[in-house]
Amino acid sequence: MRSFRYPVLLLLLVATLASAYWWSSRPPEVAVTQPFRGRAAEVVYATAVVEPVRWAKVTSIIRERIISLCGWEGAEVRQGDQLAELDSGDARATLAELEARRELALSDRERALQLMERRVVSQQVYEKAQNEVIRINATIAAQKERLRDYLITAPMDGAVLRQDGSVGEVAEPGEILFWIGQPLPLQLVAEVNEEDIPKVEKGHKALIRSDAFPDEDLAATVSRITPKGDPILKNYRVYLELPDDTPLRIGMTTEINIVTNERDDVLLLPIAAFDGTMLQVLDDQDRISLIKVKTGIRGTRAIEVLDGIGEQNQVVFPFQADLSEGDRVAPRDGGAR
Template identity: 70%
Template sequence: MPIVRTLLVLFPLTAVIAGAFWWTNRPPVVSVVSPFYGSAAEIVYATAVVEPVAWAKVTSIIRERIVSLCGCEGSSVREGDELAVLDSGDARATLAELEARQELAKAERERSFELLERRVVSQQLYDKAQSQLIQINALLAAQKERLRDYRITAPMDGVVLRQDGSVGEVAEPGEILFWIGAPTPLQLVAEVNEEDIPKVTKGQKALIRADAFPDQDLTATVSRITPKGDPVLKNYRVYLDLPADTPLRIGMTVELNIITRDVEETLLLPVAALDGSQVQTLDEENRLQLQRVQVGIRGTKTVEILDGLASDARVMSPFVEDLEQGKKVSPGEGMQE
């Protein structure tokens, strides 16, 4: 009886040990996918701003107080229309002084001429009076030209897209007071990284993502690329034409995906299935094989497979680095086999 009792104890203990051994050495469960056919697109990402095709920034070239503004934001203007007036009190006082000096210089020249004819003074004295008058005339002409800077006018026909500044404020040289342009057509001005610019060419289509219109499919077309890049920011300016019916507005910022190359009906795999140019496939016995493939377009979710993989292959996804080649695995329940 003690022998039978010992056997009865050993039997369940052996079963537990065998079960633990199987559990420890069981094939790991992996996720398996099959390659599939679809479209692949190579894109270049950029950010852009909506601008009119034809527009101008209007600034003051002198530092002076603003005495009047047109209040014409959103209104149409013609080239030469008055937009703002700056305080020209000091400049007009200078003009009046120069005009008075001009009259004195004229009188002095006339007097010198009369004396010269009577041979009372020398030719040199007359020439000096004449020279002084010429100098004052030049100063007077320059001052009259300078007075034009106190009246800011529209440089082109268009709409006042934006007006800044207020009466009483001091306009600084170079400070933009007005944006004037044609409300249509519109364009996008994008900044593209110098590493990506060789892929971008005129005529390429771009997909637009705008926070103001999250549910709309918006597009643009590359129209031109600036020849010289920015060596500091390391980017190039790219202009894209917007369609006439675009809902985008001037000044909006958007994100772009410029499609530099697209392929229809090509073999694809999820990005997670690849480690560089390698994939893990399963043979008929569910043993792991490391396989090198030739890849094409790499997207954010899928990768184009050009060569090295059959369309009916079983591929592990995601790629697991610590599984050695030849190891037997088990495709998970509900996953592709």
């Protein structure tokens, strides 16, 4: 019985070793795809904000307490309409004091004139009194002009897009209290990296992605590019026209892809299949061949292949850095079209 058991154990051992050898030596399985025909588009990515084409920020130029606000958010206003008033009590008290001083100066001038006519005082005394009247009149005119700063008015025709601040708060110089603008037309204002700005031209179409409207196909057109860039942030401001029927609202943020170049019916491969311009292509025996190809438009998902392979080739997807020239593999369909 023992003599029978040993051959059986030997056969099992041989089978196990053979199975282990087959398993360790079998070709690795890799996903493959084939070049496909489609549209190639080269895009420049940027973030953008929706703004009116014509609008203005309204600020205070003095530090003073707010005593009234129009409360007209969304309402139409005309240029010069009063939007807010600041506390001008101290300024008016100063004006009243100046006007009282003017009355005194006028009285002094009149008395000096009478004395000069009677040759009691010299002409220099009269001229000094006259100069004092002129100086006070100039100071009063300047103070009246300052009082205009306490009334905040609309700088243009349009709508009150937004109002900040409350009655009783202190308005700081430069602090925005109102946004006044025309609701239409709207535009996108984007910041484009200086490396990409040479590709962008007036008239280029941009595709818009908005979290507020994720299922809508939104578009805009490049209307102008600011000639001078920001040397600190290293970007350029790009303005894009929006159609009048856009659902986007003022102040919304969006992501845009400006299409700088596109071609139809070209050969494409997914970006992940490339290592630079190198591809791993399978030959008739499912062995790896490293092929350098000529590429064209580089899109966000696919790259145009100009020369080097055809539609019938099987390409490893994604590129496997651990595979070498001549390695045998077991291909499986990776899709990726």
